[in-house]
Amino acid sequence: MAQGKLKVKSxxxxxxxxxxxxxxxxxxxxxxxxxxxxxxxxxxxQVSAKLHKEVQKKINSNIxxxxxxxxxxxxxxxxxxxxxSEIGQKKK
Numbered sequence: 187m188a189q190g191k192l193k194v195k196s197x198x199x200x201x202x203x204x205x206x207x208x209x210x211x212x213x214x215x216x217x218x219x220x221x222x223x224x225x226x227x228x229x230x231x232q233v234s235a236k237l238h239k240e241v242q243k244k245i246n247s248n249i250x251x252x253x254x255x256x257x258x259x260x261x262x263x264x265x266x267x268x269x270x271s272e273i274g275q276k277k278k
Contacts, residue, residue, distance in 0.1 A: 198206075
């Protein structure tokens with residue numbers, strides 16, 4: 187048999203409960219604002235990454251065209267086939 191009284195949880199005063207609710211709401215608002223700023227930052231990063239990728243593609247294509255022209259000069263006018271060169275030519 188259990189002896190003694192049941193433990194009762196103490197009740198928090200109203201003014202302290204209001205403060206806790208306000209602090210919790212402020213945290214939620216701050217968290218929501220931080221998510222918004224992260225999204226815009228991610229968009230900026232994506233735009234810069236796309237630009238970087240386009241620049242890299244242009245550089246690689248220029249290097250490839252330079253190498254093809256050098257190879258043509260070295261081979262003394264013999265046909266030099268590169269990957270994708272067949273696409274640009276018309277079939278007879």
